Amino acid sequence: MSIRTLxxxxxxxxxxxxxxxxxQLAGCVWEPAVVAPATPANEPAVVAPASPGAVxxxxxxxxxxxxxxxxxxxxxxxxxxxxxxxxxxxxxxxAGEFTMGSPAGEAKRGNDEVQHxxxxxxxxxxxxxxxxxxxxxxxxxxxxxxxxxxxxxVENVSWDGCQQFLQKAGGGLRLxxxxxxxYACRAGTTTPYSFGATITSDQVNGDFSYGxxxxxxxxxxxxxxxxxxxxxxxxxxMHGNVWEWCQDGYEAYPGxxxxxxxxxxxxxxxxxxxxxxDPDRCRAAYRxxxxxxxxxxxxxxxxxxxxxxx
Ligand SMILES: [Ca+2]
Numbered sequence: 001m002s003i004r005t006l007x008x009x010x011x012x013x014x015x016x017x018x019x020x021x022x023x024q025l026a027g028c029v030w031e032p033a034v035v036a037p038a039t040p041a042n043e044p045a046v047v048a049p050a051s052p053g054a055v056x057x058x059x060x061x062x063x064x065x066x067x068x069x070x071x072x073x074x075x076x077x078x079x080x081x082x083x084x085x086x087x088x089x090x091x092x093x094x095a096g097e098f099t100m101g102s103p104a105g106e107a108k109r110g111n112d113e114v115q116h117x118x119x120x121x122x123x124x125x126x127x128x129x130x131x132x133x134x135x136x137x138x139x140x141x142x143x144x145x146x147x148x149x150x151x152x153x154v155e156n157v158s159w160d161g162c163q164q165f166l167q168k169a170g171g172g173l174r175l176x177x178x179x180x181x182x183y184a185c186r187a188g189t190t191t192p193y194s195f196g197a198t199i200t201s202d203q204v205n206g207d208f209s210y211g212x213x214x215x216x217x218x219x220x221x222x223x224x225x226x227x228x229x230x231x232x233x234x235x236x237x238m239h240g241n242v243w244e245w246c247q248d249g250y251e252a253y254p255g256x257x258x259x260x261x262x263x264x265x266x267x268x269x270x271x272x273x274x275x276x277x278d279p280d281r282c283r284a285a286y287r288x289x290x291x292x293x294x295x296x297x298x299x300x301x302x303x304x305x306x307x308x309x310x
Contacts, residue, residue: 051076061309062171063090075123077308080234085169086135088304090125091234093184100182101253101285106192107211108280112287114253118179126176126184127304129153129225129236130244131165139169146298151224153242153301159268159293162245162302169304175247176305178287181271185284187233192283194231199239199279203229206240210279222275239282242301243270250289267291274299 050058050065054077058064066080072092079092101115130153137143137150144156157165159175166173176184186194192211193199199206201216205223226236238244249266267290273282276299280286 050078054078057309061306063306063309072123075308077123080128081125083169083171083173083304083306085171086131086138086304088131088135089128090304090306091128092308093120093124093126093180093233095120095123096183098183098186098188099190100179102192102283106283106285109283110286112252112289113285116253118183120180120183123308124176124180125304125306125308126180126235128230128234130242130301130303132225136165139165144296147222149222149224151226152222153225153237155222155242155298155301156296157245157300157302158296159245159291161296165302166304171306172309173304173306175245175302177248178246178269178271180305181238181244181246181303182284184233184235185231185238185272187231187235189232189284192285193239194284195229195239199282204240204273204279204282205237205275206273206277206279206282207275210283219275238272239284240273240277241275242299243274243277243288244272244301244303245270247305250287250291268293270300274301 048071050071054075055065058078058081062085063081063083065078066082066089069078069080071077072079072094074094075092077092081090083090097117097119099115100118102109102113103115132150133143133145133148133152133154134150136154143154144161145152145154146156162175166175191197193204195203198211201218205219205228207218222241225241228237228241230236231238246269248269250269270288270291271286273279273286281288
């Protein structure tokens, strides 16, 4: 194994461990919460034109119904929209309620994954894939990525850099909140991964194995956004490939109550794991917590989110 390979594989893991360890030593002690079953949240879609009001609101936000998109019966908005400045396709995620965090018996769980009910009060749009390098370049005119390729996810981006990108892309785009991210990742499932109790390298670009599965392929780099299977809500690479920045700051889960914390400042959270990441960190509940918003690595990326435009 070369020095570079050693660096790529182990230094990031070591840094991640230090970051998480410091966050835990900072006094975060959590109590277990009452666990309730997840609520299936997909609203039925109808093949009908989106409501004129929805289409007009989308136009004002620089978006349009994606070609062939069905319409969400609950809202009258398209199930999929195209954000014109980036070319990104976003999926409508329905409002709903779910159990955030992991059960006490889940292998290799972190003690900040305390289970609690969380309500997603408003439907929202979420990128079908991570933001690609072509999409980033279209807005920013440059590409910071280590692994270069138009269809690969952009990486080497900080939370601060993502905010600049989102502001320049326009249309009210933002990052998902941590709760929105986990809700969409789970897509109604309660297992460690949206694919079940474990994952294979045919499903996730990470470093395996977990839950007794045989060790799979370690690619040692990113793969094209959207090239691996989607979860039940049509979202690709929520687990693995690149970590995804969340909009809100890191804070301990309440352990009770259903409201989403709204910490606007401080350290941030990334979700889902990346191409080099141990599989336990690719779990739906894992929180890569306490990360400075200025920090960037070649395994940090992003996924677009937007509240439904009005
Ligand atoms: Ca990802």
